[in-house]
Amino acid sequence: MSLSPNSILDRVIEATIIPSFTSIGPNARRKLFDWKPLDEYDLTGQTVVLTGGTSGIGEEGAEILANLGATLVIVARDQVKTEATVDRIKAATGNPEISYVLADLGKQDDVRAAATQLAVAHPTIHTLIHNAGALFPKRRLAENGTDLAVELMVAAPFLLTGMLLPQLKAAGPGRVLTMSSGGMYSQPLSVSQLEMPEDSYNGAQQYARAKRAQVVLTEMWAQRTDPSQVVFHSLHPGWVDTPGVSEALPGFSKILGPLHLLRSPQDGADTMVWLTADPAALESTGDFWHDRQVRSTHKLPTTRNSDTPERRKRLWEWCQNHTGFELRK
Numbered sequence: 390m391s392l393s394p395n396s397i398l399d400r401v402i403e404a405t406i407i408p409s410f411t412s413i414g415p416n417a418r419r420k421l422f423d424w425k426p427l428d429e430y431d432l433t434g435q436t437v438v439l440t441g442g443t444s445g446i447g448e449e450g451a452e453i454l455a456n457l458g459a460t461l462v463i464v465a466r467d468q469v470k471t472e473a474t475v476d477r478i479k480a481a482t483g484n485p486e487i488s489y490v491l492a493d494l495g496k497q498d499d500v501r502a503a504a505t506q507l508a509v510a511h512p513t514i515h516t517l518i519h520n521a522g523a524l525f526p527k528r529r530l531a532e533n534g535t536d537l538a539v540e541l542m543v544a545a546p547f548l549l550t551g552m553l554l555p556q557l558k559a560a561g562p563g564r565v566l567t568m569s570s571g572g573m574y575s576q577p578l579s580v581s582q583l584e585m586p587e588d589s590y591n592g593a594q595q596y597a598r599a600k601r602a603q604v605v606l607t608e609m610w611a612q613r614t615d616p617s618q619v620v621f622h623s624l625h626p627g628w629v630d631t632p633g634v635s636e637a638l639p640g641f642s643k644i645l646g647p648l649h650l651l652r653s654p655q656d657g658a659d660t661m662v663w664l665t666a667d668p669a670a671l672e673s674t675g676d677f678w679h680d681r682q683v684r685s686t687h688k689l690p691t692t693r694n695s696d697t698p699e700r701r702k703r704l705w706e707w708c709q710n711h712t713g714f715e716l717r718k
């Protein structure tokens with residue numbers, strides 16, 4: 390396959406990581422590939438369910454989706470904050486079709502209740518976006534004793550996806566998007582150490598392990614689902630200036646912020662919204678995206694070697710056993 394000069398330049402940017410993940414990435418790629426502006430898409434009549442729509446990338450993405458006319462449901466945990474976000478987005482966009490469902494995604498009972506509520510209110514869901522996530526510098530446990538990063542970013546998306554499959558299939562095809570992180574490039578696929586033990590806990594590593602699992606599970610859902618019914622994609626947003634980053638990684642914000650190297654939340658949300666709106670997302674399934682292009686899921690031989698069929702099988706079994714959701718053909 391011969392590559393165009395612009396594609397070669399894109400790959401050079403990607404291989405060197407810093408230009409790719411920072412604000413340089415979207416600025417260069419927007420021009421290289423003549424990106425269609427998001428405001429040229431129309432999502433009228435499309436139901437989009439988005440987790441983590443009350444801050445950062447998710448809040449910005451919610452506003453863009455609302456501007457495109459989507460019927461948007463934000464799944465979030467804090468009633469006062471969520472109501473304020475929904476009111477603000479309705480006022481800013483003039484779109485009245487914005488609602489919310491309350492759920493703390495670190496609690497499986499909440500996830501189950503939210504899925505039931507969503508399924509009743511929305512028999513057809515065109516896109517489900519798993520955007521909620523967090524890096525916990527100090528180890529935190531969910532109510533059920535599981536590491537909170539794993540419960541929030543691995544178990545909750547698995548359960549919500551599984552319970553909403555009929556509504557996604559009704560969209561024929563529905564789309565499931567999972568916001569991972571470029572941090573996952575640093576971590577192998579590990580099931581026995583998916584939850585780091587207390588004595589060797591490292592927040593960034595724990596986060597990256599959960600993010601690696603999200604990418605692998607996206608591929609596994611895609612292998613198990615007819616793409617004419619539902620397609621699955623994961624993506625990473627680069628390094629984005631959000632409350633999540635300034636709280637969890639203040640040093641990172643202090644260094645990259647003044648250099649204007651962190652992406653704006655708009656640029657952080659771009660590929661998430663684009664995958665919701667563009668037909669390109671329906672042409673494949675199980676891919677990992679960054680800046681509107683499919684990217685490799687490994688940059689290191691060690692992580693590639695860790696990603697074995699046997700570990701994948703154990704990860705899927707872990708999710709099924711942990712959530713009680715079993716996929717039946």
Ligand SMILES: NC(=O)c1ccc[n+]([C@@H]2O[C@H](COP(=O)([O-])OP(=O)(O)OC[C@H]3O[C@@H](n4cnc5c(N)ncnc54)[C@H](OP(=O)(O)O)[C@@H]3O)[C@@H](O)[C@H]2O)c1
Pocket residue numbers: 440441442443444445446447464465466467470492493494495520521522523524541568569570571572625626627628629630631632633634
């Ligand atoms: N910013 C980056 O550079 C970057 C890089 C790579 C990947 N990401 C990923 O992008 C996604 C968004 O990140 P962000 O930077 O925009 O973070 P953020 O500003 O901290 O927003 C995170 C969102 O997740 C929600 N959330 C967290 N825990 C939750 C829980 N237990 N139940 C329900 N909702 C919960 C938050 O709700 P509240 O508003 O209630 O707190 C908030 O809406 C995350 O998955 C993150 O890992 C971000």
